[in-house]
Amino acid sequence: MHTKKYGVALIGCGSIGAAHMDDIYTKNNVTIQCVCDLKEDLAQEFKDKYNAISYETDWKKAVASKETDIVIIATYPSSHLEILTECIRHGKHVVCEKPITPDKESGEKFVNLVKEHPECKVLVGHILRHNKTYQKVAQMIQDDAIGKPIVMRMAQNHHTMNWEKYLNLICDTSPIVDCGVHYIDVMRWFTGAEVKDVYGIGLKTEADVPEGKYNYGLMTARMSDGSIAYYEAGWSNTMSSDNLKEFVGPKGRIKIVYQNLRHENQEEGDLIEYYTYPDKHYESINVLCKRKPMGDQLDVLIEMIENNTSGSPTIDEVWESFRWAIKADELIKQNL
Numbered sequence: 388m389h390t391k392k393y394g395v396a397l398i399g400c401g402s403i404g405a406a407h408m409d410d411i412y413t414k415n416n417v418t419i420q421c422v423c424d425l426k427e428d429l430a431q432e433f434k435d436k437y438n439a440i441s442y443e444t445d446w447k448k449a450v451a452s453k454e455t456d457i458v459i460i461a462t463y464p465s466s467h468l469e470i471l472t473e474c475i476r477h478g479k480h481v482v483c484e485k486p487i488t489p490d491k492e493s494g495e496k497f498v499n500l501v502k503e504h505p506e507c508k509v510l511v512g513h514i515l516r517h518n519k520t521y522q523k524v525a526q527m528i529q530d531d532a533i534g535k536p537i538v539m540r541m542a543q544n545h546h547t548m549n550w551e552k553y554l555n556l557i558c559d560t561s562p563i564v565d566c567g568v569h570y571i572d573v574m575r576w577f578t579g580a581e582v583k584d585v586y587g588i589g590l591k592t593e594a595d596v597p598e599g600k601y602n603y604g605l606m607t608a609r610m611s612d613g614s615i616a617y618y619e620a621g622w623s624n625t626m627s628s629d630n631l632k633e634f635v636g637p638k639g640r641i642k643i644v645y646q647n648l649r650h651e652n653q654e655e656g657d658l659i660e661y662y663t664y665p666d667k668h669y670e671s672i673n674v675l676c677k678r679k680p681m682g683d684q685l686d687v688l689i690e691m692i693e694n695n696t697s698g699s700p701t702i703d704e705v706w707e708s709f710r711w712a713i714k715a716d717e718l719i720k721q722n723l
């Protein structure tokens with residue numbers, strides 16, 4: 388069977404840009420047409436590493452090229468709306484990294500633009516939707532493995548080895564928005580319930596974080612099915628890394644242990660620790676799983692292009708997690 392080849396342009400050759408390329412550059416339905424970064428040496432390095440046809444420092448040229456079918460936007464959120472607008476003007480399909488934008492007003496514009504142009508398929512990169520471990524846990528909770536309502540305890544704290552990079556991101560987008568959109572999406576996806584309300588507190592613990600910004604944020608959420616959740620995002624030179632992901636219900640609990648945090652058998656993938664009550668039974672479930680399955684995510688976009696499917700998450704689901712993250716961020720900033 389003939390497989391259509393899609394010309395892909397990557398904009399942003401940073402760490403998440405590399406994660407995209409690592410997982411897609413050998414796909415037989417993809418040609419890496421162009422890799423683009425403001426830093427020319429980085430763009431050139433990506434061209435050589437991923438066998439791209441060309442490299443660019445001007446993203447507008449990469450978007451306008453007739454060889455480009457799909458644009459991957461992997462720059463900071465403040466540039467996403469401008470790049471998306473240009474992609475739509477040229478009729479290109481898009482995978483855009485989360486969060487869609489840094490603030491509510493531009494986020495609304497982003498979502499409206501996507502809805503007004505169904506001819507251009509746009510998938511926002513909520514990579515956990517495509518992660519086999521998260522898919523398994525979602526299924527277990529939906530199949531009543533731990534009962535309801537549940538408590539969702541989630542943290543993504545980083546001991547920043549490259550503080551300058553994190554400081555740049557903090558100046559662009561708050562930690563509770565940058566990563567929080569993933570985990571609010573997880574709250575909605577796992578429970579099938581809506582967020583009813585959120586609260587947020589935070590502060591700056593690093594002297595060079597500008598006034599009005601923060602590097603530690605904690606949000607709580609109440610769901611329409613009675614479940615509750617917290618999400619903690621801290622980036623600092625002194626914070627220890629923490630990847631807690633635990634879901635607790637009346638009939639048991641589920642904890643995700645990432646492959647690199649397992650004490651043993653790391654080659655088996657992620658570990659799901661499952662405890663049930665009242666039988667007090669422990670089970671360990673291995674999931675062979677890529678942490679960032681960008682290729683599977685791109686397949687979802689191609690499915691949207693070829694079969695007019697609505698993607699995962701849909702743009703309405705993206706908006707829901709975004710708007711609640713923005714609300715928690717506003718509450719944090721009010722009290723800084």
Ligand SMILES: NC(=O)c1ccc[n+]([C@@H]2O[C@H](COP(=O)([O-])OP(=O)(O)OC[C@H]3O[C@@H](n4cnc5c(N)ncnc54)[C@H](O)[C@@H]3O)[C@@H](O)[C@H]2O)c1
Nearest residue numbers: 399400401402403404424425446461462463464484485514
């Ligand atoms: N899905 C995930 O799990 C995940 C993980 C990390 C980061 N992200 C998201 O990815 C985005 C990028 O984060 P990162 O950690 O890769 O940052 P990064 O700093 O490592 O990379 C960003 C790159 O974009 C380049 N760039 C910036 N503006 C540009 C422009 N106008 N034209 C061309 N290149 C430009 C920079 O030079 C840099 O090389 C952010 O939105 C972040 O939230 C997502």
